[in-house]
Amino acid sequence: MSNNYKDFEDFVKIFKVTIPIYNDNPKKHFKEVLKTAFRQVEKISIKCISKEAKKQAEIMGIDNLMKYTWDDQVKKMKDDKRKIFHWEHYYPVTQQISDMLNLYKKGAFEAEDIYSIVSRTRICWITKKENKRLDYKNKSLRPDPEKAYKDAEIELICDFEYKK
Numbered sequence: 001m002s003n004n005y006k007d008f009e010d011f012v013k014i015f016k017v018t019i020p021i022y023n024d025n026p027k028k029h030f031k032e033v034l035k036t037a038f039r040q041v042e043k044i045s046i047k048c049i050s051k052e053a054k055k056q057a058e059i060m061g062i063d064n065l066m067k068y069t070w071d072d073q074v075k076k077m078k079d080d081k082r083k084i085f086h087w088e089h090y091y092p093v094t095q096q097i098s099d100m101l102n103l104y105k106k107g108a109f110e111a112e113d114i115y116s117i118v119s120r121t122r123i124c125w126i127t128k129k130e131n132k133r134l135d136y137k138n139k140s141l142r143p144d145p146e147k148a149y150k151d152a153e154i155e156l157i158c159d160f161e162y163k164k
Contacts, residue, residue: 005115007044011037012114019100019109031097038093038121045121048158053085053125060084065125066159086131090122090149090156094140120145122158130154 005012014037022030047066049057057065062077070087073079096117103113122145126134133152142148149156 004119008041008115008118011041011118012111015100015114015118016109016111019104019114022097023101023104034097035093038096038118041118041121042089042123045123046158048090048122048124048156050124050126050130051155051157052127052130054157056084056127057125068125083128086126086128088124088126088131088134090124091120091145092140092142095142096121098141099143124156126154 015034018030018034018037022034049065053065057063057077060078062068065077065085068077073082073085073087077085079085099117100109100114103109103117130152134148134154137151138148
């Protein structure tokens, strides 16, 4: 496990308990619990922006798009009807749930296995145009996010490599 395991440890524990429950009883409310947990992972995940979104943000006078969240989009970013930017899960929540269920069914469901999935979480600001291209190719199931973004011709800059 990497040095970041501690950051994800609470989520690993949550999924260790909730995935088996959902597997045994895949009711909608259990899936919503999983989705909510995965959406909380985004708060500690790597942030990325597409080069196209970065250009658009600069045109709009938005400095460092990575410091904004979905909640900031309307008021702070002045994207009133969310028509310009799209807050996207690089590795979609539906895919993460599917991958965890597959691990569980294979019997490979130790902390390291769960961590290998949650630690891949990234949140990306992309443009609505880019999102249409991405959805056209791969919407909710995206087993290889890197390939999906490449196929949709979306170049990302992530916070660990961001230079203004």
